[in-house]
Amino acid sequence: MLIKQGMHGPTGEYWIGSAAMVSEAAAIEIAAGLRDRIAKGEDVFQEKRDRKKQTVTLGWACDEFWKVHEPTLKNDKHKSQWVHGLTVKWKALRDKPISKVTVDDVYRTIKPVWETTLETAEKNIEQLHKVFLWAIAFGYAKESPAQKAVLKNRLGTPRKKVQHLAALPWRDMPAFMPRLRCATGLGARALELVILTATRTTEARAARIEEFDLKQKIWTIPDTRMKGGKQHVVTLSDAAVTLLSSLIDDRKKGLLFPGMDGDKPISDMTMNAVLKRMKAACTVHGFRSSFRDWAGANDQPREIVEECLSHEVGNAVERAYKREALLKQRRIVLEAWSAYLAPKESNVVAIRG
Structure with missing residues (x-):
């Protein structure tokens, strides 16, 4: 202006x-x-x-930038990651004048994270770079010391590999599921839904009743809760429909898994707590790997399995052309997965709660 x-x-x-x-x-x-x-x-x-x-400090700039950036984010998990990055990851530099922050400062601060959790380090660098772009626009800084290309040349290849989230071996799943179905509480039911649908934690715990069409046996997850930012349609097996029917009952809308206050969903730790009580040496996200490993060992079509996991396969035109066909094939794969998890000869009675 x-x-x-x-x-x-x-x-x-x-x-x-x-x-x-x-x-x-x-x-x-x-x-x-x-x-x-x-x-x-x-x-x-x-x-x-x-x-x-x-004297404009980096901390002040981070806080001012956050005031204008926060309204652009719709995902609570993303907001939490931003807040943690701006207030915790760069805590050592927050009191320093922003015009005095150098590439060396950023390098020394992010190096430990880079060597242990590469993906997180890259996100932290991107966040800080955006803060500096904002600061440059206001004249608080002349250039950004958080340019990823420059820092990656200095940081090099991490010595430690990124640790994959622990998964339960797929052959152990049929024995695990009866125990899970006997566990009480919303956390156990949310975990059961995650396993049956091969979805992510955030997608399941914040699910809303309006997203489910039990007659058509589909669950439409909005783009705001998807990692890739695109709507994902999940086909529901008979076991998943039975589970959802017991959870929804006669409710028409609202959170499927409400937390203590009712306005927010159960926390990220609720399902992890179930695994801890069951003494299961795995993570919630690891069940997606269990599903993929089972599929690979049982000759399930790789392309269909990737679609079940909401991983994009092919270009946009190919996906649009195959959408209906892939939906039918995904239903077959997830129904087979569900049948594997609960063999008909099982005489375990599930206790809901």
């Missing part, structure tokens, strides 16, 4: 934020306010000059 102040007053650009941060209506209102101040003889650029004289 270009502001001109009087015949002989200061002239310059007054940046109020990008279109992604400020709506058109808000921009018009801000502009009107600035014009009123100019008409009263105020120097609207003095505030900008004063800000530049202040």
